[in-house]
Amino acid sequence: MRQLGHVPQKWGPVLRKRTCTGKDRVGLGWRPELAAGIFEALDRIDVLEVVADNYLEANRAQRRGLNLMAQHAALQLHCIDLGLAGAEEVATARLDRVARLVDDVQPEGWSDHLAFVRAGGIEIGHLAAPPRTQESVESATRNLRKAARIVGSMPAMENIATLVEPPGSTLSEADWISHIIAATGCGLLLDVHNFYANAVNFGTEPLSFLDAIPLERVATLHIAGGRWITSPDGVKPYLLDDHLHAVTEPVYALLTEIAARAAQPLTVILERDGEYPAMPELLQELDRARAALAKGRAIARPERADAG
């Protein structure tokens, strides 16, 4: 269990509650390793995203720390282990624990992934793409409705990166996502690096993906970096979404394109999961994301999506 860093007394005065202002916002995924830097730079971080799974079994001190943070910063909860897009029914006990955390922390919103993480008693240990079919749309819809009923609100659902096209798919990724959104009314947490990596790895056009998804259902975006790997036989290159490297130029360019197309306010979260650079470097990435959004907003797009 990761532990929330304690908030030293000296940071108390600089913490202040941030609320949605209707403007674009840029924030950071909360990681205990970054705690000190985050608290010192809260005036440049509009929102924090916390991995919910790290707090589902938190002790009282850890919950207290999380609640303190929620009182002073706009906070979103992000789940990684529910597997709501799996074929199997999501366990009520898992959702009960998320419900208790959401009730306790009162975040702006919560989210999960359009992925499965277990099947037939096998824990995959990470996010896997299910076959994109009408059947998986229906099972995801059942799980999302159950999640909304138990937790009290519908999660935003994130598109994932995959290195293998899910077998037996009859729908494109964009159509599959659109069907689930239409069936459930959930929001789309749009991970820019994920759809960029999928486009690169499977030879498709990232802008075509943007054309085909309901962009008006996007309120929050993820950005991250990755690295090139090769297949075990050393033949084929893949872009791996590892969250261990700086955000690259194509991701900022897509961010600009999204800001140009969307009418609604957007919140961009930078995800970094290790090999942490010094805080000024992460803040520079946030500044670049802000600049990319502003550049997009300055571009007129006749096909701009209506605010959702």
Added chain:
Amino acid sequence: MARLLTDRAFREEFLAAPQAVGAREGLSEDQCRAVMAMPPRDLHTAARSYAHKRQSKPRPASWMRRMFGR
């Protein structure tokens, strides 16, 4: 699919004899064909990535940390 991504021996067995293993595991002909259509290179690369992610996950907290938060 979960087993293909996590069990190396099973993955190699399937790739060597997909129809026989698919039938043994209760896959329909269509399902078997769909899985066989996956490029083995993509499957091996994804499986290696999942294995790496599982290995790099932090170990469960000790009882002392759970009890005392340290």
